Amino acid sequence: MERRRVGILGATGTVGQRFVQLLERHPWFEVAWLAASDRSAGKTYREACAWKLDTPMPQRVAEMVVQPNTPAAAGGALPKIIFAALDTDIARELEPQFAAAGCAVISNSSAFRMTADVPLVVPEVNGDHLSLLESQEVRRASGGYIVTNPNCSAIGLVLALKPLEQRFGIESLFVSTMQAVSGAGYPGVPSLDILGNVVPFIRNEEEKMQEEVGKLLGRYTGSAVDPLSAKVSAHCNRVAVIDGHTECVSIKLKTPATRDEVLEAWRSFRPLDGKQFPSAPDTPVIYTDAPDRPQPRLDVNAGNGMSTTVGRLRPCTLLDWKFVLLSHNTLRGAAGAAVLNAEVLARSGKLPKDAA
Ligand SMILES: NC(=O)C1=CN([C@@H]2O[C@H](COP(=O)(O)OP(=O)(O)OC[C@H]3O[C@@H](n4cnc5c(N)ncnc54)[C@H](OP(=O)(O)O)[C@@H]3O)[C@@H](O)[C@H]2O)C=CC1
Numbered sequence: 001m002e003r004r005r006v007g008i009l010g011a012t013g014t015v016g017q018r019f020v021q022l023l024e025r026h027p028w029f030e031v032a033w034l035a036a037s038d039r040s041a042g043k044t045y046r047e048a049c050a051w052k053l054d055t056p057m058p059q060r061v062a063e064m065v066v067q068p069n070t071p072a073a074a075g076g077a078l079p080k081i082i083f084a085a086l087d088t089d090i091a092r093e094l095e096p097q098f099a100a101a102g103c104a105v106i107s108n109s110s111a112f113r114m115t116a117d118v119p120l121v122v123p124e125v126n127g128d129h130l131s132l133l134e135s136q137e138v139r140r141a142s143g144g145y146i147v148t149n150p151n152c153s154a155i156g157l158v159l160a161l162k163p164l165e166q167r168f169g170i171e172s173l174f175v176s177t178m179q180a181v182s183g184a185g186y187p188g189v190p191s192l193d194i195l196g197n198v199v200p201f202i203r204n205e206e207e208k209m210q211e212e213v214g215k216l217l218g219r220y221t222g223s224a225v226d227p228l229s230a231k232v233s234a235h236c237n238r239v240a241v242i243d244g245h246t247e248c249v250s251i252k253l254k255t256p257a258t259r260d261e262v263l264e265a266w267r268s269f270r271p272l273d274g275k276q277f278p279s280a281p282d283t284p285v286i287y288t289d290a291p292d293r294p295q296p297r298l299d300v301n302a303g304n305g306m307s308t309t310v311g312r313l314r315p316c317t318l319l320d321w322k323f324v325l326l327s328h329n330t331l332r333g334a335a336g337a338a339v340l341n342a343e344v345l346a347r348s349g350k351l352p353k354d355a356a
């Protein structure tokens, strides 16, 4: 099968680099266009990018020239599939321009996640919400649209919550995060602030987690999403870990469940089984019995960085159950999530085609 041409907006950043890494050997997509800020435009990718991953920068991409950040500048070379990894304010300005130019914008940023007609999607959790894009006005006008994936802490959390919500219902939950420094992009948090330290504040993070969980676990009514009514309270903290967000969760269920029933809900959660998407992990939620796991150093790459690892399920004296989860913030929490969304869109015939 011929690979589809794709572009990356924000290609030089933390998430942009993950896109380059993941797409280099992707069976369906091939990077054909890269853009970043004016600081980078006109340079080769090798010159513009401070590559921080532990695999080599792909040679072919290293030699590509970073393009200006507008669809007009790309002209006929603009791919119709754009992975976007832009800061929120810039995404708010640029993503609609690319959608209006007929592109499927598959976005990581929070700019449009809560917009009513923009799907906020994790395929294992709420793939049916993708139908929202049919009502985007821009799609009717240009064939383009915006689809988003969630905040990196919300993604790991909803993967663990979905099997519980569908079997038992969720009344309320309390979550406290320990988030890796790569979550803040590059160069991110100054070393003097984070080494040997914990910073108990990440701007807007608690609000995003709370509202995004509601939309992700909400019900698609045929024209809109009815958010989950559960009460969600989040505490978000930055810790001196490179990759991997750890979350301590306490949960109250609507229908009481035994420990075995909760474990069985996680074990049997295989919503994409048999669908063979290249980026989908075999097991989206992995439960570990080890008393001191999950740990970022040991578990962050589970399922190629696309699985959530859950452990330490035990009774909670305030709510019903408590547990710990870990997920990779730049893979499952960002670039990997967007690539999986694109695979689902490709399979359903919803990706616009380049002009012949
Ligand atoms: N890091 C993470 O774990 C996660 C991040 N996200 C979200 O993804 C987005 C990107 O984050 P991250 O990669 O960490 O951020 P970085 O700061 O590491 O990268 C930002 C990217 O945006 C580019 N950029 C900046 N200004 C412009 C502009 N005016 N026009 C075009 N490109 C521009 C930068 O290019 P240049 O090099 O030229 O400055 C760079 O490529 C953010 O919205 C973030 O919240 C989502 C989930 C997880």
Ligand SMILES: N[C@@H](CC(=O)OP(=O)(O)O)C(=O)O
Residues within 6 Å of the ligand: 088, 108, 109, 110, 150, 151, 152, 153, 179, 180, 182, 183, 184, 202, 205, 208, 329
């Ligand atoms: N704010 C997250 C990264 C992220 O996902 O942000 P956003 O919701 O803007 O995509 C972190 O610092 O770890």
